[in-house]
Amino acid sequence: MRWSSDTSRVYTILDTSSTYISNGKGVINGTTITQVDNATNSTNSTNARKLVNWYSARPTSLNAQFGDGSLRIFYATSSTTEGKPAEDSHILHLAWDNTGGYDAQLAVHARSGKVSTRAQNGGTWQPWKTLAFTTDIPSSLKNPYSFNVFGVVYDGSAAKTVTTSTFVS
Known part of the structure; x- marks a missing residue:
């Protein structure tokens, strides 16, 4: 996969077993970005990976803590036994930038939305707290x-x- 500042194109990775190099703009190895803006070991590359990092798995526990300021995606399914919301869901995990224990998660329930x-x-x-939509509010x-009135x-x-x-006396 190659990309540049041209955002009018959409790219799809079909072969996740290969490494794709794009003239110093980035490298994708399988599904992991390993280099951004030609900086494999710099802070800029690390920070850029945090924004696009994903953890495509169905973990048994959602009670993870990363401490790296990353953004990750999980799937909560029948194999999830700890920390699961009410339904099978797509989980967006927002990691705090240290291990102080202030991560957050957002779940979009797969069936009900x-x-x-x-x-x-x-x-x-x-x-877990479920957000209410206006259609959830009873009339x-x-x-x-x-x-008795x-x-x-x-x-x-x-x-x-x-x-x-009206009674008049």
Whole structure:
């Protein structure tokens, strides 16, 4: 695979067993970028790899911590036994730039498209929280403590109109 500053082209790697060199702009060996901007061992090359690094696997635990500031992708499937969200999901892992334990993960559920997130707090993973879309908000919500308004019992499960009479004394 070769690339340059020309962003109008899309490139696909079909052979992941070969090394592709692009005139000093980058090297891809299989699915790993090993050189960026002709700097194999420099900070620039390391930082550039962090932005495009992926970990294409189905790990048994999502409770990983990398401490390298990278961005990684996991798949949470039936083989995931620790730290899995509610459904099989695509996991985007945002690693903190040190091992202090503040990584974060975003899960896009494969079947429903729902989105969940969680983060580490000092090395302890917090529970997954699922984000709500506007379509998830109910138009009414039943109140477990119904009440009586002028003889009409109201529990909040549906809109009700209550007509009152005015008494003149």
